[in-house]
Amino acid sequence: MPRIKGTHTAMKSGMLAADAIVDALAAGRANDELTSYQSGYENSWIYSELRMVRNILPLVEKYGNFWGTMLSGINMWLENFGVRMPFTMKHHADHNALRRKDHVHKIDYPKPDGVISFDRLSSVFLSNTNHAEDQPVHLQVKDSELQLSSELNIFAGPSTRYCPAGVYEWIEEEGKEPQYQINSQNCVHCKTCDIKDPNQNINWVVPEGGGGPNYPNM
Amino acid sequence: MSERESMPYDVVIVGAGPAGLSAAIRIKQKSPDTSVVILEKGSEVGAHILSGAVVDPKGLDELIPDWRDQGCPMAEAPVNDNQHWILTKKGKYNLPHFLTPGFMHNKGTYTGSLGNMCRWLAQQAENLGVEIFPGFAAAEILYNDDGSVKGVVTGDMGVAKDGSHKPDYMQGMEIHGKYTLFAEGVRGHLTKQLKPKFALDADCQPQVYGIGIKELWDINPENHTTGRVIHSQGWPLSDANGGGFLYHQANGQVALGFVVWLNYSNPFLSPFEEMQRWKTHPEIRKILEGGKRVSYGARAISDGGFQSVPKLAFPGVH
Numbered sequence: 001m002p003r004i005k006g007t008h009t010a011m012k013s014g015m016l017a018a019d020a021i022v023d024a025l026a027a028g029r030a031n032d033e034l035t036s037y038q039s040g041y042e043n044s045w046i047y048s049e050l051r052m053v054r055n056i057l058p059l060v061e062k063y064g065n066f067w068g069t070m071l072s073g074i075n076m077w078l079e080n081f082g083v084r085m086p087f088t089m090k091h092h093a094d095h096n097a098l099r100r101k102d103h104v105h106k107i108d109y110p111k112p113d114g115v116i117s118f119d120r121l122s123s124v125f126l127s128n129t130n131h132a133e134d135q136p137v138h139l140q141v142k143d144s145e146l147q148l149s150s151e152l153n154i155f156a157g158p159s160t161r162y163c164p165a166g167v168y169e170w171i172e173e174e175g176k177e178p179q180y181q182i183n184s185q186n187c188v189h190c191k192t193c194d195i196k197d198p199n200q201n202i203n204w205v206v207p208e209g210g211g212g213p214n215y216p217n218m
Numbered sequence: 219m220s221e222r223e224s225m226p227y228d229v230v231i232v233g234a235g236p237a238g239l240s241a242a243i244r245i246k247q248k249s250p251d252t253s254v255v256i257l258e259k260g261s262e263v264g265a266h267i268l269s270g271a272v273v274d275p276k277g278l279d280e281l282i283p284d285w286r287d288q289g290c291p292m293a294e295a296p297v298n299d300n301q302h303w304i305l306t307k308k309g310k311y312n313l314p315h316f317l318t319p320g321f322m323h324n325k326g327t328y329t330g331s332l333g334n335m336c337r338w339l340a341q342q343a344e345n346l347g348v349e350i351f352p353g354f355a356a357a358e359i360l361y362n363d364d365g366s367v368k369g370v371v372t373g374d375m376g377v378a379k380d381g382s383h384k385p386d387y388m389q390g391m392e393i394h395g396k397y398t399l400f401a402e403g404v405r406g407h408l409t410k411q412l413k414p415k416f417a418l419d420a421d422c423q424p425q426v427y428g429i430g431i432k433e434l435w436d437i438n439p440e441n442h443t444t445g446r447v448i449h450s451q452g453w454p455l456s457d458a459n460g461g462g463f464l465y466h467q468a469n470g471q472v473a474l475g476f477v478v479w480l481n482y483s484n485p486f487l488s489p490f491e492e493m494q495r496w497k498t499h500p501e502i503r504k505i506l507e508g509g510k511r512v513s514y515g516a517r518a519i520s521d522g523g524f525q526s527v528p529k530l531a532f533p534g535v536h
Contacts (some may be wrong), residue, residue: 001307006520007236007269007332011277013530014240014401020531021229021241021397022248028398031366034531041530054524057426061481062457065451068459073317080319088525091423094480104484107457109491116503117494118511123419123433126514134378145326161488162480164431164516189259189266190516191405192429206406209373210353217329217331218268218432218515 009046016040043185052079058089097167098198120166124186128214129165131185131207138207139167139184139193146201147180162196164188188213222371223391227253227349230369230395232356232408234258235267236332238401239339242279254348255393257372259355263340264333268432268517270463270473271332272297272324272447282342291334294468299446300324303501305453305462306470310501329465329473357427360392366533367427369394370408404520416532423525428460431493431516432475437509442470450502454495458482462496464505471512472505479521490516 020037023031041047060068065208075085081096131138141147151157152170159168163187169181189212195202222493229245231238234256260266273292278285286293301325302313315323340350357373369392370478376387393421400409402428443466460478467473476493497506520526 005270005272005274005327007271007335008274008277010235010237010401010529011240011281014399015244015277017399017530018241018244018248021399022245022252025249025252025396026229031362031364031368031533033533034397038529039532044518046396047524050524050527054412055482057479057523061479065455065459069451073270076319091426091526092481093424094427097481099483100483104486107484107486107488109488110498112494113498116506119403120490123490123514126433126495126511127516132375134384136377136379136381142465155485158485158487161486161490162429164429164490173508175236188516190429191518192371192427192480192516194405194407194410195427195518198485202384206259206355206373206403208375209355209375212260212266213268213515214261214265215268215333215515216513217264218333218434218513 009049012044012046013041015186016044030145055087055089058091061092061208062089062168091106094195095198095200098155098158100154124165124188127165127188128216129186129188129212130214131187131211133185135208137182137184138205139182140203140205141180141182141189142201142203146199150199151197152178152180159193159197159202164190164192164210168193221526222389224394225255225391226394227255228396229399230393230397231256231399231401233286233401233403233406234260234263234352235336235403236241236277236339236341238399239336239343239499241399241401242343242348243281243339243346246343246348250347256343256348256350257354257356257370257379257393258350258352260352262352263318263350264337265352267333267336267432268515269332270329270430270465270475271335272321272327272329272465273335274327278327288342290338291468292328292330295445295466296331297324297327297329297447299443299447300413301448303448303450304448304532305501307453308500310450324447329445331467331468331473337454356393356408357390359411360394361391364533369396369398372506379473398486404518409468413528414533416529417530418528422528423522425520425522425526427480428477428519429480429489429516430475430477430519431490432473432514433511434513435469435472435474435506435509435511437506441509442466442472444468450496454492455529457484457487458492462493462502464502470508474502476487477519480518
């Protein structure tokens with residue numbers, strides 16, 4: 001949200017790490033802890049930039065879109081004029097946020113029109129994602145029993161919706177136990193499943209090198 | 219099983235994104251004799267890079283001050299019109315500029331493809347002697363006997379689903395470094411192992427995330443204004459936080475997408491369908507109508523900011 005960008009901070013953190021490494025190698029050091037990278041970060045503009053907007057996301061999370069945005073606005077103006085808030089609000093891990101399926105309303109989405117809006121499969125096609133066939137599945141479900149008893153039966157299979165590439169499907173046939181199907185060849189390496197699975201039961205590991213999306217100019 | 223081959227370097231970098239490439243370039247600028255290798259799991263540099271992107275040039279300015287004259291593609295579209303829309307079901311309100319503080323204004327920023335910027339950075343790195351291995355994924359972390367990080371192992375190639383070796387089997391290599399930098403990007407699978415091992419997140423808040431879904435469109439030239447960036451909040455999201463973006467970039471293209479914070483609570487929510495629905499808003503549809511979608515992708519985003527930054531250095535690393 002706050003400025004929605006982190007390329008410059010990513011580049012700066014790389015440069016700070018590089019500075020620490022160059023100094024350490026020049027001193028003949030190796031394989032030790034680069035404490036000057038840590039201190040370099042704390043004295044850099046990344047630190048002060050991030051510090052300034054640190055309460056915006058928690059404010060919106062706590063007070064909702066409207067009041068959260070209003071309070072964020074006030075907070076940003078104060079920080080802009082050099083008034084530092086004396087507190088840092090907390091975050092909560094995303095995988096703990098889901099509510100049981102019987103405690104929420106269902107959401108009906110409109111059908112795609114094929115002109116402006118599209119379905120998942122025709123979308124994934126445009127990511128040019130590709131994985132060598134016949135390789136170990138790189139989306140590891142640690143406990144498949146738990147996936148059925150909790151991911152499906154308590155949370156209504158959120159992976160079938162949060163995955164933007166249609167990797168996860170629950171196949172339900174009458175008289176049979178629902179089957180969790182993982183179309184790992186569709187994966188675009190976004191890592192959302194590793195983050196959002198309510199039981200942290202999906203572990204994203206790296207597939208064979210060269211696999212994954214082939215974005216031209218994204 | 220035969221002993222793995224190993225290759226020694228001064229510095230091993232995992233990931234050819236903006237952080238890893240900047241580190242490699244900076245090391246070579248200051249110390250040309252230091253050997254640096256970058257492993258990249260994508261088929262080429264940029265293949266796995268997905269971002270809006272609006273870029274604050276502060277990082278480029280520090281790394282390669284004359285980047286604009288060196289053919290960096292990010293220079294093509296300076297941001298010259300910054301709009302913030304609040305969408306209702308049928309209409310929109312423009313959030314007036316004076317309501318937001320100066321540091322939110324995107325003044326002096328650029329919009330373009332972060333993937334192409336990384337391809338350009340990789341070229342600069344290779345010109346300085348950095349070795350880049352695309353198509354090689356860092357699969358495991360190697361440790362010294364004292365527990366410090368020794369380097370990484372690249373993934374084996376040609377392993378079948380059942381674990382047997384196919385005819386094209388190739389064992390992974392050990393890549394040793396005096397220092398190893400993990401620049402995997404959001405939710406790196408090796409960083410995920412390092413955090414508990416070295417208690418890197420013991421003193422910070424949990425990282426929180428969003429999912430960004432992006433499309434690239436060739437649009438009708440009449441609807442295109444290079445350098446215009448639009449952010450939207452409001453409709454259609456009612457069960458989650460997030461918003462849309464639409465950037466008019468070079469070559470008559472717009473990059474557009476939608477970010478949903480992953481702290482949403484309703485398991486029936488679908489970020490993908492929120493994004494598709496968002497495009498049907500009359501104000502967005504107007505821009506896209508007559509155009510053609512040419513690319514699609516998605517990537518998790520770290521949103522935690524200040525309080526979620528873990529400890530950054532640990533023995534042998536970062």
